[in-house]
Amino acid sequence: MKLIICGAVGYGGIERIRDLQEFLRENGYEVIDQFRDADYSYVEDFRDRAELSRKIIERDLKRIEDADVLILIADSPSFGASIEAFLFSMKGRTVIAYAENPARSPWSLAFARRICRNREELLKALKEMGKEEIRTIPNIWGEHEAEFIYENFGCICPVTGREDRARITIRYVPDEWLIEYESLDRYFRSFQNREIHHEAVVSEIFSEISKRISPRYLEVAGEFEERSGVRARIIKRGGQKNGI
Known part of the structure; x- marks a missing residue:
């Protein structure tokens, strides 16, 4: 099972992602490192960085295609991470929202199959993932049969x-x-x-x-x-x- 961890990159968020990556590797999971080729946490303003923005988005979307489960750090919302979680869930893949602190945006939780508040809950959820055969996608089309x-x-x-x-x-x-x-x-x-x-x-x-x-x-x-x-x-x- 391949995992990818998404969340806010700026303001120290990248360290939370890397810390959780290392924790999951220590527990035997294969974790995709989206920062292996590029760390853009130093960029303060993307308004004049159109080419860099395009490359980052293309690379990130390609990386999530390789994952089986996306873990979204949901207590520090990110525009990009929330979009990645939405696209991932619409392909029938599992999104887990990970929030050690209160989640102040419903968007970071809306497309998650599980919400985990600590690392023990996260490990339990991942263990149960392997037993699931039927994939699901969010119902954004309302009531129908x-x-x-x-x-x-x-x-x-x-x-x-x-x-x-x-x-x-x-x-x-x-x-x-x-x-x-x-x-x-x-x-x-x-x-x-x-x-x-x-x-x-x-x-x-x-x-x-x-x-x-x-x-x-x-x-x-x-x-x-x-x-x-x-x-x-x-x-x-x-x-x-x-x-x-």
Whole structure:
């Protein structure tokens, strides 16, 4: 897992970033050093530094592309770091807001999946990141209903030991977060070699989506291929559509 730490660079902020970088490296994480080739903390005014500004922005945006998790130091807001966090989150990647002190701007927290107040909480959050299969993005489009259909679901029947094939349909009304639907393929493929009953498949998918995005309404349906002359369709619903 590659991490990048973003935050205010001026007024001593770069030292906070470097200190947190070193702490995470000591705990076994690979941390991208965006200051390796350039330290611009000495620049007091960018108004007459258009070329330098362009190069910094291009380099920083390229660096965050290499990261799996972005940690935003959220108690000393930065225009650039907040934009980086927004762009990162809109690609379905995880942003963690790190704030040892009060965060006085909602923008530094708005696109974070986790908010950590100390280093122990941060390490715990990072440890849990590796278990998450379904990616999410912020819901900036308001109330709506979405439907995803996955035709190639497979698992193993625990009774016969044979492969079960199914179509999985997900309908939901989001709240603050959306499913980044391309990540569903990776999540569903994790079932391929598992022995699991039909009912457990639907229940587990329902629980995982509920945990990841807390939708206002969620429906998960599994339509399984015929077995012994019987075709099974398992549905689980929860929440309310509120007029959608």
